[in-house]
Amino acid sequence: MISIHQLNYRYSRKREILSCLDLEMPAGKIYGLLGKNGAGKSTLIRNIAGMLFPTKGNCKVMDYEPKQRQIDFLKELFFIPEECFLPNLTISQFIDIYTPYYPRFDRQQYQDYLKQFAIDPKQHLQALSFGQKKKAMIGFALAANTRLLIMDEPTNGLDIPSKVLFRNMITEAMSAERLVLITSHQVRDLDELITDLIIMDHGEILLHETKEDISGKLLFELTEEPSQSSELLYEEKQANGWAQILKNPMGISRPVDVELLFNAMLSSRETINTALSTQPQPELI
């Protein structure tokens, strides 16, 4: 669905944000885009959403060139920036005005989301708290049933129950034709949700793998003592012990510690990538 080839983006001659990015993102997946502040995450998703135009290279989304902002492309895209804007309307007015733009908008689905988030449809959008606004917008975006949904830091401002609800809503709303791209600093919020992981730093893609592949090739462990294993790729001291990433030659399936992997990629990129590029042995029973 998203095909990026040799994408460069510069704000000015001296300031290059993205350099020679190549990405293929098929539909039916939930992508987590991770990176430090200034890594280029927002610039990348804005290029995908057609808000920024590539300086070099090309970016194709659903066979559209996002920079053209064609009407059929916009009907299939919903982009929620980190500080999402909601107009000065009641929720009912908001639905009446904006639903005609989205041909597959499901009003009942939106009403259900509002109910789950405990938001009264009669309320004025401007009167909602930051978290409620975000929930109202996420609900609208999901009910719009666009093929591409991009969310920049969607869990910011959500309370713990809402984060759980958010994850369930996204999972339920997923389909084979749909692609969800989420950026977040709060890696753990997305741990269970995302199917694919993209880690960025200094305008480059450090990692782009499915969680399934990562889990098959790397082993994530937490021990009381530092590891002496020859399979050790990366370890760091945490409050409750030593978190380690080890080679997984046996293909043992364990949950991926996304936060640990993120830190590992920033400090030991080559080591991790080498381990990921090797084929694991079949899991022994």
Add this chain to the structure above:
Amino acid sequence: MSLTSIRLLISRQFKEQMRVYLIAMALLIGLLAFMFLLIHNWRDSFSGAVENGVFLIGLFLSGGLFTNSMFREFSNNSEGIWLLNIPATSMEKVVSAVLLSTVIFLAVYLSIFFLVDTLYLNLTGQANAKGFFDMFTNGFHEFILLYLIFNGLILLGRVSFVKHSFLKSMVVIIAGFVVLNTLNNFSLEYMIPDLSVTSSMPLSSFQFRQSGENIHVQLPAATQAMVSPFLWTLTPLFLWGITWLKIKEKEI
């Protein structure tokens, strides 16, 4: 371009800004009434087309501010993203903004002005003596056409300047007019040696001083008939077209 989409965009703008527009309408009525009160109280000091003056101040002030409320989303990143992401073409977005800030605005402004003017003339007992405001005398309606150019400039400023767009647009418009006028005078004095230009209107006329008398030089009617459509029709169309290109090129 879809008419349904334009209708939806106009309706969106109205519904989102309805409260502000109602307050602005009340303010406009108050402003016009205040100006009429001023000219009535100091009627001995004001001579000439005072109603025309009130009409123009109201038109350009309220029209400029109203036009500047189009694409106001661009002054804020998240709102700008929201506007650009609305599934309508850039052309539909520009056309709806132009229709709102010209056709619909002018209809509302003229209604309000005639209402306040009628009240003023009746309350001051001048209704029979002066007659009502006639905007089709002496080419006064050309100011409406000038408003279209002004509208194009303000819209262009709105999409070009992120912050304080109205003030910046006004500065550019005034500076542009001064530069154009200076260049025009310079060009005339270069073409006609020993000419002392006292005033000039680019693309129209100039006035020079000769033996203590101001002599007006106007384009021949046939030439004026060629220049006027260009100036009054093509210039706003060009400006709206540039606004459309700027929105297409807009990056947030």
Add this chain to the structure above:
Amino acid sequence: MKPGNMALSALIVILLTSMVWVNTELRTVYNQIDLTDKLRNYLSIDTDEYSILKISGSNGYPIEIHQSDRQEMRVLRSRLSQIEHKIHGDTLIIHFSGARVSPSSLVNTATPPGIMISSTALSEIILEDTHNRVSGFDQSSLHLNLRGSSYTELSDNRIGSFSVQAMGSSSFEFQNKSSADTALFRLKGGSVGFLEGLSYHVIEPIMEDSSLVVLSKNALQELMHTQ
């Protein structure tokens, strides 16, 4: 350069080029003006023959109407766009509008005449809401019809039968050397007539509403005497 900036630059270039072209046209018009001519600031307008002159409008520039051996109408160059005229039967109808000048500001001595009309003979002059100067008429009869808030100065006229009808808040003033064998005045509304500069043999004033006439002492005595 982005297309938007290119289009903006193109517009500026077109405007500047048009400005220079228009200025060459203006230079041609300028070169046609005879700067030594006293009437260089006026343009001549052709009209058909007429005997009744009807002028209305609200322009602040005075209108001069005088008798001459040839018919001619000249308009101040800067006021050309403010004049509309047509012949209807035997009447030349002129609408000379501009800023709606308040009646108190109508009398304007600081500006040059906006229109100068020369006629061989006129039977009637109808004036509405304009500032007029009627002079130099030497003929057997003339009827002056004043309406609205028109103000008319009369000087150097010698008329056999001179009738003036004034209505509304119009006013007229005989300034000097005007004479009439028979002067008939019919004043209505709040009209005012200043008769000090008129000498006559017979006068017939008819006054209605709150109209008034202003006379010199001699004229009053003469009027009392003739009554």
